[in-house]
Amino acid sequence: MLSQEIFEQIHLYLSGQMDENTRADFEKLLQENPEMQEEFLIQKRIKEGLKAQHYKVQFQNIHQQLANEGVLNRSTKDSSKAIVKMPWKYISIAASVVFLFGFWWFWSNDKSEISVKNQDSFAKHTKPSVKKPDLAQEKQDTSNKTVGKVPQKHVLESRIVAYEKYVKTPTISSPFQQGKMMGISPSSIAAWEADSSALLQNIKRFKQYPALNAPEVLSSFKALGESRFENIRQQAEWYEALANLGNKQTKEAKEILNKIASTQNHPYQSSAETLLKEIQKMKVE
Amino acid sequence: MSNTNFQRYERDDAFFYKELLEENPNAFTFLYQQTHQQCIPFALTKGSEIEEAEDILQECLAIFIVKLRNREYTWQANAKITSYFYRIYINQWKKQIDQKSKLPTLSLQQDFNQYKDEKENNFKETEGEISIDKVDVGYENHEREWIFVQLEKAFRTLKEDCQKMLSLFYVEELSLKLIAEQLKITEASATLKRFRCAKYLRESFKPKNQN
Numbered sequence: 001m002l003s004q005e006i007f008e009q010i011h012l013y014l015s016g017q018m019d020e021n022t023r024a025d026f027e028k029l030l031q032e033n034p035e036m037q038e039e040f041l042i043q044k045r046i047k048e049g050l051k052a053q054h055y056k057v058q059f060q061n062i063h064q065q066l067a068n069e070g071v072l073n074r075s076t077k078d079s080s081k082a083i084v085k086m087p088w089k090y091i092s093i094a095a096s097v098v099f100l101f102g103f104w105w106f107w108s109n110d111k112s113e114i115s116v117k118n119q120d121s122f123a124k125h126t127k128p129s130v131k132k133p134d135l136a137q138e139k140q141d142t143s144n145k146t147v148g149k150v151p152q153k154h155v156l157e158s159r160i161v162a163y164e165k166y167v168k169t170p171t172i173s174s175p176f177q178q179g180k181m182m183g184i185s186p187s188s189i190a191a192w193e194a195d196s197s198a199l200l201q202n203i204k205r206f207k208q209y210p211a212l213n214a215p216e217v218l219s220s221f222k223a224l225g226e227s228r229f230e231n232i233r234q235q236a237e238w239y240e241a242l243a244n245l246g247n248k249q250t251k252e253a254k255e256i257l258n259k260i261a262s263t264q265n266h267p268y269q270s271s272a273e274t275l276l277k278e279i280q281k282m283k284v285e
Numbered sequence: 286m287s288n289t290n291f292q293r294y295e296r297d298d299a300f301f302y303k304e305l306l307e308e309n310p311n312a313f314t315f316l317y318q319q320t321h322q323q324c325i326p327f328a329l330t331k332g333s334e335i336e337e338a339e340d341i342l343q344e345c346l347a348i349f350i351v352k353l354r355n356r357e358y359t360w361q362a363n364a365k366i367t368s369y370f371y372r373i374y375i376n377q378w379k380k381q382i383d384q385k386s387k388l389p390t391l392s393l394q395q396d397f398n399q400y401k402d403e404k405e406n407n408f409k410e411t412e413g414e415i416s417i418d419k420v421d422v423g424y425e426n427h428e429r430e431w432i433f434v435q436l437e438k439a440f441r442t443l444k445e446d447c448q449k450m451l452s453l454f455y456v457e458e459l460s461l462k463l464i465a466e467q468l469k470i471t472e473a474s475a476t477l478k479r480f481r482c483a484k485y486l487r488e489s490f491k492p493k494n495q496n
Contacts, residue, residue, distance in 0.1 A: 002487055004480045015458060042487060048351045049432040050440065050455045055347035056433065062317045063339065072321055074335055169336070204336065 002039050010043045057197050064196065068173060163245040163253075166271060167207045170235055172196050188228075195227045199235055206243060214246030231267075234260075238268040241275075254279060291315050302360040305353055313350075319367045320346065324374040333378070344429050345370070345377050377429065384430075439489040447482035454479055 012018050013026050030037045066072045174192065176184055202217040202224075221243055224236035237260055244253035257279075260272035290311045294301040304312035320342060328338035349370055352358045360366065440448060446468075453464045465475040 002484055007480055007483060042490060043483075045431075046436065046483075046486060047455045048355070049436040050451065051354075052344075052347040052351045052432050053437060053440075054452075054456045055350045056343050058313060059317055059343040059346050062314050063321075063343065066314070066318060066321075071318060074325065075329070204340070207336075 006036060006039055007043070010040050013040075014044060014047060057201075060197050060200065061193050064172070064200065065174075068171065163242050163275065164210045166242055166275065167203070167210055167239075169200065169203055169207065172199065172231060172235065175229060175231070191227075192229060195224060195229060195232045199224050199232055199239075203235075203239060206239065206246070210242075210246045214243045218243040218247055234267055237266075238272070241272070250279065298365055299360060299362070302353075302366060305350070305366070308350075308354075316367070316370075317346065320370055320374065323367060323371045324378075327371075327375065328378055331378075337381075338378070341378055341381055341429075342374060344433050345374050348429065348432070349373065439486060442489065443482065443485055446478075447485060450475075450478055450482045451486060454483070 009026060013023065018026060030040055063072070067074075174196075176189065176192065198220065202220045205213050206217045218240065221236045221240035225233055225240060227233050227236065237256055241253045241256035241260065244250070244256065254276065257272040257276050260266050260268050261276060263269060266272070290304075294304070294312065294315045301312060301315070305316065321339075324342050325335070325338050328341070329335065349358065358369075440451070443451070450464065450468065453459045453467060459467070461472050461475050461479070464479065465472045468475065468478075470478070
């Protein structure tokens, strides 16, 4: 159990503020008391971990700065000649075997059966007992909207993922010109660094697992929409709309997209228009 | 950015080490630029995505700076800092690839126990100082994941005022007096609040049935 006294002692030690004798006594105490040793290790680990997170943000800012200056080489051109040797010989033999097997299988099976099997899972849901494909009948079924509830949901869920292609890492240019930093308050620079790195971090997280991380990043984008910097606000608005789509909140997404589409010179004005048309086309409400 | 400084860092590794210890922004930039040049092409030729490779780089550098500032890494004349780091990077990159293929599921407590055992062994073997070979093995297993996934998640569940308090305390290492000034509260309240917030965070690393 972490008591306030132990906590204070641990941090006095970790910050190097203990004199030599007290330090030696404390180390002895740690050796003798496993519970205290555990608390010590946890506190040390938390402190180092939070510091590492802070340094990571610093390196992300440096990365952004160097990327803006075009200093970073993001290709393999200057690699240390690490060549990946692919076993092409074996790959080609395996591919040939698969091809020949596929060819044999295709001709030895009934073609009408294959055409049914090759329909996507949605078709399987809607027509589980199809004996022979009847295109005319199928067309009529679709126009009469005889599709059941489950398949309808399936369509919406599979179509909603269209937003993912819009999740790209943007280049955010700093509002402060290099070499003309005189007169700019340090708090403005700090605020810019905090907002831009938070934005990039959340976009990165969103890009990694769009549907999974959408609820988590949504609130961050919403908060960044209040940033004092216009380009951060505009980026955050766009990603808030995308995160809403990821979170299946189409109505909210559409509201934001409409706002973006009607804002002159918004960097995502035309993308918002396109996305709105796509949503409309899919009839996702 | 000072090119003169960069030239000196390139020539004089001991000076570069000193500047890193002092958290000189130029030294950080030089370190990033150099290691990016060395490490990223390696990961890309092995088929990594650029963003994943850069993410690993930034996380490894962050932990490296913590270790450097804690003197767990100490400079040695026969090993250039950036070359030394390159080995750490390759090690961590390989671990990431292995982990991806195994998809381990570790609980916070399991992970902490593992860390504790490793630390205790280090403590016994070297009496508090970690030898260069130990550092060379890389960071403790899952250390990166613990810091940048689990700890980050736990920290984000805290209320905003607690996050601020703990950042000022753990990261900025401000005295209670300065924390109290920043948060516009009394020193006594700051003492109490600091302990409570630290305890909330610490509690997230205990299993639910243990108090």
